[in-house]
Amino acid sequence: MKKHSPKDPVSRARRRALRYQHLDGTFELTFGGAFLLMAVCFYGLSRVAISDPSVSTGLLSFTPLVALGGGIYLMDTLVRQLRMRITYPCTGYIAYPKPRPLKRSTRLAIWIGLPVFTVILLALLFLNRAKFYTADQDYVSILMPPFFGLLFSGLWMIIGWKVSVPRFYFTAAVSFLVSAALFLKGVGGTTGIALLFGAMGVVLCASGGLTLHRYLRGNPTPQGTPR
Amino acid sequence: MSDDPRSLRGVDRLIHEPSRCNILAILAAMENANFLYLQRETGLTKGNLSVHLSKLEAAGYIDIEKTYRGKIPVTLCRMTLAGREAFDTYRKKLKQFLENT
Numbered sequence: 001m002k003k004h005s006p007k008d009p010v011s012r013a014r015r016r017a018l019r020y021q022h023l024d025g026t027f028e029l030t031f032g033g034a035f036l037l038m039a040v041c042f043y044g045l046s047r048v049a050i051s052d053p054s055v056s057t058g059l060l061s062f063t064p065l066v067a068l069g070g071g072i073y074l075m076d077t078l079v080r081q082l083r084m085r086i087t088y089p090c091t092g093y094i095a096y097p098k099p100r101p102l103k104r105s106t107r108l109a110i111w112i113g114l115p116v117f118t119v120i121l122l123a124l125l126f127l128n129r130a131k132f133y134t135a136d137q138d139y140v141s142i143l144m145p146p147f148f149g150l151l152f153s154g155l156w157m158i159i160g161w162k163v164s165v166p167r168f169y170f171t172a173a174v175s176f177l178v179s180a181a182l183f184l185k186g187v188g189g190t191t192g193i194a195l196l197f198g199a200m201g202v203v204l205c206a207s208g209g210l211t212l213h214r215y216l217r218g219n220p221t222p223q224g225t226p227r
Numbered sequence: 228m229s230d231d232p233r234s235l236r237g238v239d240r241l242i243h244e245p246s247r248c249n250i251l252a253i254l255a256a257m258e259n260a261n262f263l264y265l266q267r268e269t270g271l272t273k274g275n276l277s278v279h280l281s282k283l284e285a286a287g288y289i290d291i292e293k294t295y296r297g298k299i300p301v302t303l304c305r306m307t308l309a310g311r312e313a314f315d316t317y318r319k320k321l322k323q324f325l326e327n328t
Contacts, residue, residue, distance in 0.1 A: 009249070010252050010256050011256075013256035013257075016268070091267055092263035094260040095260070098258075222263070
């Protein structure tokens with residue numbers, strides 16, 4: 001497909017179609033649910049870690065993989081089902097074209113930029129570790145919440161910018177603030193991650209719920225209209 | 228047909244109508260869309276949209292598939308390859324005309 005300028009009617013239609021995915025808040029609701037699930041999972045692990053640290057290490061290595069795979073599958077199924085039942089009967093159905101492959105320069109920027117960003121961030125945090133917590137704490141576990149917080153913050157910023165939905169900037173800000181607070185308080189490890197995921201889940205569910213409420217009030221299901 | 232870039236005589240009259248142009252611009256941006264989405268996006272009445280879709284289908288610019296989702300009838304519209312080519316040509320001609328006037 002050709003690339004068009006932002007003023008182009010096709011570009012406008014494409015942008016509106018992208019924004020249409022986020023009109024009803026189901027995306028945030030499902031994401032929020034997945035985040036809350038992961039928060040519960042990490043909280044459980046942090047409780048196990050207190051009683052038996054050896055069990056926790058074994059569980060920790062598998063949990064993120066299972067949570068990620070299961071979360072993606074669950075999210076995809078849930079979003080599709082919610083849209084089938086809520087969005088499409090109210091405001092119509094669209095199928096998106098297959099995404100264009102990324103440009104070589106973009107691919108390189110992602111593959112090189114992301115690891116470089118991670119290394120710089122972790123190095124900076126490591127070099128300044130004395131300012132934030134005492135020497136007897138495990139700095140790797142302390143760095144996990146800010147790392148995830150910044151990563152999520154960046155992702156929400158990119159999504160917000162791509163689809164022109166300002167409420168995602170708020171989600172990005174919450175992610176950044178919560179992770180910064182956890183870092184400054186020295187809350188790390190599975191407890192810190194559980195708190196970060198929990199806060200993100202609550203914010204996403206609240207934002208998604210409000211959006212869905214507004215959407216349903218503004219778009220009642222039309223009766224007798226051909227679809 | 229005229230090749231004069233200052234002339235609009237060469238443009239496809241079927242696409243040049245604002246509502247049909249709008250429908251094609253929407254369909255060009257996606258794989259397919261149903262009647263309800265097109266109606267909301269274009270702001271046309273059911274009857275008007277139906278007429279425009281029929282004209283575009285008759286010209287071979289779009290495909291209309293009527294199916295059922297449960298007991299509810301669903302009308303899916305998809306732009307054909309010929310439709311994409313015609314719409315691209317129309318846009319090029321219009322752009323050329325605007326640049327030369």
